[in-house]
Each structure stands twice: as structure tokens, then as C-alpha cells.
Amino acid sequence: xxxxxxxxxxxxxxxxxxxxxxxELVKKYQSPIRRFFLNLTxxxxxxxxxxxxxxxxxxxxxxxxxxxxxxxxxxxxxxAYNIFxxxxxxxxxxxxxxxxxxxxISSVEQDNLGQKMDVYQSLKTLKEIERTCITLFxxxxxxxxxxxxxxxCPVGTVKSHLxxxxxxxxxxxxxxGYDRN
Amino acid sequence: xxxxxxKMLKQFFNDNKNxxxxxxxxxxxxxxxxxxxxxLAKLWTLIxxxxxxxxxxxxxxxxxxxxxxRNVFVSLVQNGAENVDPKSLLIxxxxxxxxxxxxxxxxx
Numbered sequence: 001x002x003x004x005x006x007x008x009x010x011x012x013x014x015x016x017x018x019x020x021x022x023x024e025l026v027k028k029y030q031s032p033i034r035r036f037f038l039n040l041t042x043x044x045x046x047x048x049x050x051x052x053x054x055x056x057x058x059x060x061x062x063x064x065x066x067x068x069x070x071x072x073x074x075x076x077x078x079x080a081y082n083i084f085x086x087x088x089x090x091x092x093x094x095x096x097x098x099x100x101x102x103x104x105i106s107s108v109e110q111d112n113l114g115q116k117m118d119v120y121q122s123l124k125t126l127k128e129i130e131r132t133c134i135t136l137f138x139x140x141x142x143x144x145x146x147x148x149x150x151x152x153c154p155v156g157t158v159k160s161h162l163x164x165x166x167x168x169x170x171x172x173x174x175x176x177g178y179d180r181n
Numbered sequence: 182x183x184x185x186x187x188k189m190l191k192q193f194f195n196d197n198k199n200x201x202x203x204x205x206x207x208x209x210x211x212x213x214x215x216x217x218x219x220x221l222a223k224l225w226t227l228i229x230x231x232x233x234x235x236x237x238x239x240x241x242x243x244x245x246x247x248x249x250x251r252n253v254f255v256s257l258v259q260n261g262a263e264n265v266d267p268k269s270l271l272i273x274x275x276x277x278x279x280x281x282x283x284x285x286x287x288x289x
Contacts, residue, residue, distance in 0.1 A: 031201040119197045138194035170186035
């Protein structure tokens with residue numbers, strides 16, 4: 001039902017250039033997309049919002065290329081993933097730093113994060129691709145097959161990234177005394 | 182990687198999964214959409230065009246143009262009709278028409 005509604009809104013944007021329909025899509029997906037970027041950038045809210053804005057603008061300009069082969073959310077995550085990797089690449093080119101160092105530098109500590117800080121700290125222990133897979137799988141409840149579609153990796157590779165990421169995170173949480181109950 | 186660790190991770194991410202408040206984000210995105218500036222520019226052009234037409238009618242623009250053309254024609258006839266080359270006039274007229282058509286096409 002939700003997917004049908006998305007298709008209807010997309011059709012209105014493509015055919016009638018209906019910006020109100022696109023506004024509805026932005027309102028519906030702003031939370032998961034911004035949360036996805038918050039996790040990828042380890043809590044940098046300003047950077048996350050900039051990347052999320054770029055994602056929605058790119059989605060709007062390329063909305064005619066949405067062929068309904070996947071759900072709208074998968075298509076949007078794929079754009080978000082590409083935007084994030086373009087950003088990482090541009091930072092690597094300008095700073096010539098390892099992406100993990102870039103992440104550590106760009107992450108901004110915020111007030112009132114409480115336990116949230118542990119999530120971002122724990123995600124810092126992962127490589128970007130592992131972080132992407134773990135975030136999509138656990139936080140956004142995306143299936144492994146869809147993650148493969150979003151990242152452009154084979155299913156087996158996604159499973160490997162998830163496995164390595166899980167192991168690192170479990171070690172981190174065990175070391176930091178996370179209560180599993 | 183044990184099943185217990187897997188459950189722990191699911192629990193950990195569930196505990197920390199929160200909705201992100203909009204706080205004007207959607208509005209910012211909508212105001213940055215490409216094409217909005219173009220639409221505004223087109224709207225301004227239309228308003229300016231309508232204003233120009235209205236002023237032209239109110240200020241009796243047709244009468245003024247007709248007066249100017251009449252004066253030009255009269256002075257042409259009085260001062261040198263015998264020196265005017267009809268071929269030159271025809272060429273000038275064709276050139277003006279071509280320029281006018283090209284201008285109209287570029288605006289469209």
C-alpha cells in the first residue's frame with residue numbers, strides 16, 4: 001500500500017512536475033535518510049543534513065529514471081550511498097587522508113546524545129562499507145538482497161561485510177560492558 | 182559470531198533507533214529544488230509583460246505609434262520621395278522581417 005502510494009507520488013512528480021507530491025516524499029523519507037547519514041558520518045548532524053539535502057535534490061532531478069524495478073526507498077538509499085561515497089572520495093582527494101581519519105575529524109560531538117554517543121563510537125570501529133551494511137541491516141531493517149542492490153556488491157560480499165562488522169561491534173560492546181539484556 | 186552476539190546487536194540498534202525530527206529540513210530541501218528559480222523568473226517575465234501591455238493600452242500606445250509612422254511617412258514623401266530606391270526599400274523590409282522572425286523564434 002505504502003509502495004503504491006510512493007509510485008503514485010512519483011508519477012505526479014514526473015508527469016505534472018507536482019512539487020507538493022515530492023514534498024510528501026521528502027517528509028516521509030527525511031527521517032530514515034538523515035538517520036542513515038548520521039550513522040555513516042558517526043553523528044555529524046550538519047554534514048548529514050547537507051548530504052541528505054543533496055540526496056533529495058538528486059532524486060528530484062533524476063526522478064524520471066526511477067523505473068520501479070526496486071522500491072522507492074531502495075532507490076533513494078542507493079542515491080544516498082552514492083552521495084556519501086562521492087563525498088568520501090572528494091575528501092580523500094583533497095586531504096589525502098584515510099577515510100576513517102576523515103570520519104573521526106568530521107564527526108562533531110553533540111550535547112544530550114547520551115547513549116547515542118556509544119552507537120557512533122561503536123560505528124567508528126568499522127570500515128565505511130561495513131558501517132553501511134550494518135546500518136542498513138540493523139537500523140533500517142533492509143534485507144541483504146536489497147543492501148546488495150543499494151551498494152552494488154554481490155550478496156556474498158554483503159554477507160562478509162556484515163559478518164566482519166558484527167564481530168567488531170560485538171567485541172566493542174562486550175569490551176565496553178554493554179548489557180545484552 | 183554467536184547467536185547471542187547477533188541478538189545483542191539487534192537489541193543495541195533497536196534501543197538507539199529514533200525518529201529524526203523534521204525541524205524545517207523538508208522546507209529547506211523544497212526551497213533548493215532546481216527549477217524553482219526558473220519558474221520564478223518566468224512568472225516575473227509574465228507579470229512584466231502583462232504590465233507593459235496594460236500601460237501600452239492605458240497610455241494610448243497605438244495612437245502614439247500611428248502618429249510617429251504618419252509623421253515619418255509624410256516627411257519621407259515631402260522631402261525625398263523622388264530619391265527613394267524601391268529595391269533598397271524592399272531589401273530593408275525583407276531584412277527587418279527576417280530579423281523579426283528570428284527574434285520571435287529565439288523568444289519562443
